[in-house]
Amino acid sequence: MKCLFFRRLLLSLLFVAVATPRLAMAQSHDHGEVERPKVYLDKSARIVEYQLKRLDNARLLLVETKTDDVKYLPVFKAILLRSGLSRQNRDEALAGLVAINKTDVATELLVALESLDGEDKEEQRVGRQLSAILLSQPKDVLTGRLEELKQAMSASGVLQSTGFAGMIVAGEAAEAWQQAQVSADARVSYLAAVSLVPAGDLRDSLRDNVVSCLADDQDVAVRAAAIRTMATFGVARENTFERLADLVSQEALRTPAVRSLLKIPAAQRPVAAAKSLTNVLVKIAEATPAAKRTTNEFLDAMQLADELLARLPADDARAFRKRLQEVVVRVVRLHTVEEEMRYDKTYFAVEAGRPVQVVLENEDLMPHNLVITKTGTLKNVALEGAALGTTPGLDGKLYVPNSSDVLFATTMVNAGSRELLTFTAPTEPGEYPYVCTFPRHWMRMYGVMVVVPDLDEWQRNPVEPKDPLGNTRKLVQNWKLDDFDKQTIKTSISAPTSLGERLFKEATCLGCHKMNGQGGAVGPELTDVAKRWKGDHYGILREILEPSYRIEPKYAVKMVIDLDGKPTSGIVTAEDKKSISLLENPEAKEPKVIMKDNIEEIIPSSTSMMPKALLDKFTREEILEILAYISRAGEGAAGQ
């Protein structure tokens, strides 16, 4: 009993962590049956919905689904509407609904959006995700739905916003704006809709409408919504900064204003406005009673103040900082980025020997932690942490090794939660890497805490720290498949060049894949990939950008739970009657051999070991070069 109880706990933890895998077909090993939740799909809808509601995300995804029977509808519906699942999960569920109901995506999405009550924060988040799926449909799909979209504009919640956004995308922006004049509530919905419109010229063209909603004579709710939307425009950001900075002194608008200001890149924050805003924020800090200095709102304001100090001349900054230090401990906020496996900052600076509070806000769908390490120990700490498995490490924290190389560490922070890490910065200036030690996250999810003797001095002339893993590339963009045009991709690919080969190596592809006899064996051989894909460049690109979209079973990560409940995950490199060999990560020198007698359960997943976003540090042109190289490299080999 105790053992089982523990195993359940473990499974749910691991599943949440492994990017919510949609598990593949059951294994046929003696010890490897997938334990699917037993849901009585033939019972009435109320019973099925109740049972599905009781399943956590990992188990919900384990429920059997097919498209040949209406009894699977509640399962697809539950997945579509469940918070914390990935776009891929929702796309599949949507496809299931469409197949069974013989409808189309737009119909199913509008039905789903209507079922959300809009009050619950989680539901709102799901609603925005569904809305995004709808708005990413080809324009003609939306123009074909004008009547429904018009009706939706008079609804409420996410459905109403989706109505407005749909009208805008469908080319009826004027009518949407007109409808927004009906009431303050409608305007709020409209403003939320603007941020649902795919980023770019169309959204930016609505900026004037939004600016007009900032006016004094508008409802506070309308002004607050407008403030939030202002941050989502790619144009006139200096102007946005100046406008919003003026609003921070108004208490009712302060929090949305601060949060939108935080989203404006530092370079687009004019110094004069930054200085007067800093003055306002320092006064706010001084006037806030101690008991209220830990609220999210206050921390946001202090983070903004801290960032602005870096824009000011050192003397000004020092004076402000002195005042701030009298009332608050400096706060550094670090966010995780949803589905990108990275922190939002690649470095931050702290002053040597000073107290500091680092807040890790986990906005991703899986748990992450933050471990600050001694210089030069990032990889070791991460590998030791991962090797712990589920054995608690330092101070009982999961994946944090009992090592003197660990300086400070949070626990695993769940999706949507935050943790405060308060400590005194090391007295020795230097570059201290921080990393998420969850297995295999370290390769992408790390940064550097720079400890400097004089923070203001340093910020006047910040020096970006060296990448602790030696990577020299910077983030270009979180590339999505939609960023490339399916039709034109082929023609934009040139003949392979030596540049392509160099970039291919830089993208660390050979760490796992073989190409012309070189490279690792964790992933499929790439030499003949073009042949296998029959020249479908778009398909190959999808394999790179969405590694789990379609995966050959033999390269899917499997999790093996041994009799003690200890999990090992990796890809199966060999298997015989008695044992199974798992390669735990691309760096592992040898696969781990586990005797089948010791195996409680083998859990397959459709998650690839290949990290997402491998190409985020490459430009569009570079990506096309790499693609060209991959597509043609095999030909050379064949010719040799």
Next chain:
Amino acid sequence: MRLLTAALLTVLTVVSVPSSSVADLELQPGDRVCLVGNELGERMQHHNHCEALLHQTYPELQLTIRNLCFPGDEPYERIRSLDFGDPDSHLTHSKADVILFFFGFNESFDGDDGVSQFAKDMARLVKETQGKKYNGKSAPRIALISPIAFEDIGDPNVTDGTQQNQDLAKYTAALKQVAADTGVAFADIYTPTKALFESTDKQLTLNGSHLNDDGYKALAPILMEALGGTPAAGEPSESLMAELADKNFHWWHRYRAVNGYSIYGKRGLAGKTGDGKYNNRDVMERERTILDQMTANRDKRVWALAAGETVADKCDDSNTLPFLEVVTNVGGDDDPNRKRGKLGSLDYLPAAEQQKLFKLAPGYEIQLVASEEQFPELANPVSLNFDNKGRLWVSTMQSYPHWQPKGELNDKVIILEDEDGNGTADKCTVFAEGLHQPTGFEIGNGGAYVAQQPDILFLKDTDGDDVADVRIRKLVGFDSADSHHGISAFEWGPGGSLYFNEGTFKYSQVESPYGLTRMHEAGVWRYNPRTEHFGTHVSLPFANPWGHVYDKWGQDFISDASPGFNYWATPISGKVEYPAKHAGGSFNDSVNNFKDTALRGRNVYPQFIVKRTRPSAGNEIISSRHFKPEDQGDFLLCNVIGDRSILQHSMKEAGSGFEGKEKPALVFCEDGNFRPIDIQFAPDGTLYICDWHQALIGHLQHNLREPNRDHQHGRIWRVICKDRPLVKAPAVAGEPIPSVLDALTEYEDRTRYRARRELAERATEDVVAAVGKWTAGLDKSDELYEHNILEACWVLQSHNVVDTDLLNAALNAKDYHCRGAATRIACDMRHKLPNALELIGERIGDDHPRVRLEAVRACSFFGEDAIEVALDVLEGDVDRYLQYTLDETMRHLENL
């Protein structure tokens, strides 16, 4: 050392094991021997035969024996209340040179699946222990003692142990292998005790699995021989036995000190003395040191007696440290009770004066039944019951909150008789004395079950003088963390199981012939004396559930004292398995700490009364024709501080559950020392009140040794209704079975309660036959008919018998109350009903939500198949209680 011959250096050599060799266990002069492990070892300090034989055989070794066992301990799972100290700290305290490990019994219930894990754990335990130097010099020498065999006691209601013996043999073999692998000594006492049980007529165990006194006597030479020694001839002297009992008594009160939470636990820091010098921990740890010294003084006397020397009559304890002086904080600036108005008056009123200060609901009057003025034995009365003859029994705790070393340990259970029938007691018989904190008790099986943490004793008078002459530690392994959270609120369920409640802070492990039950942080236990099944009835993070009462249809209600909360028990009595507990209760968030926010908060499980005041104690349902018709069925609740009243609530059925609404109090007393702690209706229909009668109330707010804690006062009151005749209850004690069965048609719940208790004591054969006749003769047109057949089902259940026709009639009764209760019986008797789940499934779609709820609750006691059955309840209306029950049932079944 140099005086010893070589032979003495290796006194005990271990049995030669044919298949593999194990090392010898040495006993050396002056060795300190610690027993570690489960109940087999734990009981050895109460039955001192093994220890006596050891001293008798090796008097020159002058061994110091310390028993560190706890019932239910396993190599790596030994639950304890907060800050009790880990095993290492206690072995270090006792400077162990030699450790005897008693493991394997509880583990053996995992059968084949668990044996390899057990061997692994034992090997690890031995290796880790070998790395320690508890005596500061050397690694301890270790012996692994196998479990004993299981005895077939020839009772068809109790397991014969066939399966258990198969498993015990495997676990014994595993231990032997571990001993061989690790080079430690091993004693196989399984094989010789199995042979002994098969060859002896005399019953040597209490229940098949745990030895009685004769059993331990028989075990002593077996254990010594199994360790390779040669037992000395002859019985140990009485004086040696007495000295060992005294030594172990002092050790017991040190190691298993009651009020642990107020010593080493968090509340050790409370109880600041009036002069600010000491807290509870200071004062009580000093007493524990004194107990250590007293134990050591007795070791020396044991050695002398074993060597054939004589000792002084009385042990000289003049070498012990003084007690710390506790200056009162009562009434001072720091007295939190004074600040909160909780303090009564240190000027205690005579009972006659107190009586003038009562205010009763219109039509009712109060009378004094007994007070300490006439009966000094009544000091600190805590709970009351009526026996089948209608006599009042009371347990008293003069030593509350904690016996002090060197003082008299003499808490009691007394019988108060009203021989002339005028309503006041005129005779007091001490049924049992020498008890420690008997927080609760219940009469039954010809004796009484008495809680005395960490044990429940069974006390019985066999010669008719109303003084107990049999004293058995019946159920052991309860925690002793706090004497005011101790086992209380004993209540027989209608089906013949005994229920009793335990408070928070407690971590208990209770062994039974069917395996181990653990429970932490409060709940209601359930014990079936017929089958020896033991388990939890309600495991919910209560604070202190001091009230438990059943209504006429077998629905039970629990009052949680500290928060003043009252719960209907059915939805929270579905199965949960340790460490899981049901959601809700005042400590839900700190104990359960659910991730799922829907399960958080103290109101996740609702109360049936809106709480106005606190804290409470005992409860009772008005079922007495002596009381007014409009008050029948009302829920009464003792309040000991906020109102010092008997609170009264009207009860209404609502959906699947109940709603209570407060009415004006039945009883209130202006005397601040009135502390009504327990109530019960007497056979004549009057309501008896146990008045703890104390100025100070509460454990926490004053030092445990606060000099103003009263050890003298105590009163019993009764409430009568003017102008209404008393009830003439039929006699049941010793009456022919058919007339006792007729008493089951009486109106008063307590009359039927006593009749069922009487019938449970009669021979099963006779009762079953009489029930058959009685039910056949019942008038089907009688409006009580369905209730009568339900009573018959309950009587049979108490004999571990089920009549399927009768049960089916009850399951299909017109009255939903009857169907609901019958569903509960089908669940309880599932071991006798192959189609139990089917029967329960038929009630999932019942017309009434109460019955549906009982059926869903029942599903939790079955396997995963029951999920499909339980889910169908969603085809009908589901109210809050029903939804809770379904959610909790699913939570349990999904995790199987």
